[in-house]
């Protein structure tokens with residue numbers, strides 16, 4: 375960024391698009407020439423996000439693979455190529471969409487419907503399972519404001535807020551909130567994790583670390599439920615599932631005695647227990663505490679990534695479902711497939727990847743299958759996926775070079791505001807998806 379000088383012109387508040395916390399307490403100082411001089415309030419992750427505008431990996435021109443090599447072309451030529459690939463496809467697959475706005479997600483679903491495709495967001499391999507459980511049973515959740523102002527016990531279960539949502543700890547555990555004259559000294563941090571993550575680094579003497587081995591979550595949750603139901607039961611002298619007696623007693627005391635406790639669970643829960651039962655068990659544990667305890671109230675918040683909740687909200691409101699979205703004859707059809715089975719069973723013949731890098735994130739057995747079919751990548755940056763794509767449509771950075779709606783991790787809608795023009799007048803994800811639809815209608 376440019377050095378700050380007397381050239382300073384204006385200061386603007388803005389919402390950081392760096393993670394699903396979407397912090398709105400940041401400021402940017404602009405020069406008279408509208409260059410960013412300085413930022414205030416951002417964590418390191420947010421600062422890196424803003425600095426993406428200067429990234430050397432930025433893609434500024436559309437590219438098409440010709441004779442095995444990616445060549446710069448005009449947007450019109452790239453869109454014609456996209457049209458050609460779509461027209462020769464019987465089973466298009468659309469994937470990604472969490473690193474973008476709800477407006478782009480809506481156009482993604484419109485495109486999937488038009489081309490009779492299958493569309494899923496990154497939620498399908500992450501917190502999608504969480505919300506499938508929520509649709510079935512509901513959950514006692516809460517907002518970030520309640521976490522800031524009222525919570526006194528924070529249980530991070532398989533989540534590492536210090537790295538995934540860095541300002542969460544500053545906003546909640548290290549703040550006083552509106553209704554207290556005390557702060558950190560009355561707040562307890564409990565970590566349930568096999569690893570001592572960066573979040574462990576902020577734990578103090580009143581906090582608690584439960585070193586739970588992978589795959590033992592269900593046993594521990596059932597044990598906690600039993601202890602809550604049978605008030606006089608004792609923790610075995612040698613502890614349970616490798617956790618010692620004293621720590622378990624302190625955990626139970628906090629579950630039964632907090633004023634406003636929050637369980638924040640993350641990818642660790644999903645990764646170590648892929649069938650999702652742990653999520654259901656955690657929701658039930660929270661319900662049980664609320665039903666049985668005279669004093670304690672607990673809530674649960676999934677620590678989702680970026681605008682994952684946005685895709686869930688958009689697809690539920692447009693289609694009444696949030697996963698296994700497949701169209702035939704331009705109508706939504708019943709599908710028992712998910713992203714993994716679609717790729718595994720070769721039930722796709724091309725893919726449109728939006729703001730995502732599945733070649734890096736999926737297991738090699740699946741990512742290699744993706745590369746065997748044409749890939750259309752809509753992205754701002756060079757990634758392993760764009761490097762292997764057949765067409766690359768470059769776009770503006772959502773929330774920095776474009777406006778747009780997103781949903782925060784606590785499902786509160788937030789408006790991202792454009793702070794700077796994109797290079798080369800690049801379109802937004804929303805606009806490029808619309809251009810693809812319009813090109814098909816020409």
Ligand code: SF4
Pocket residue numbers: 390391392393394395396397415416417418419420421539540541542
């Ligand atoms: S916590 Fe997330 S939203 Fe907040 S400043 Fe950091 S990266 Fe941005």
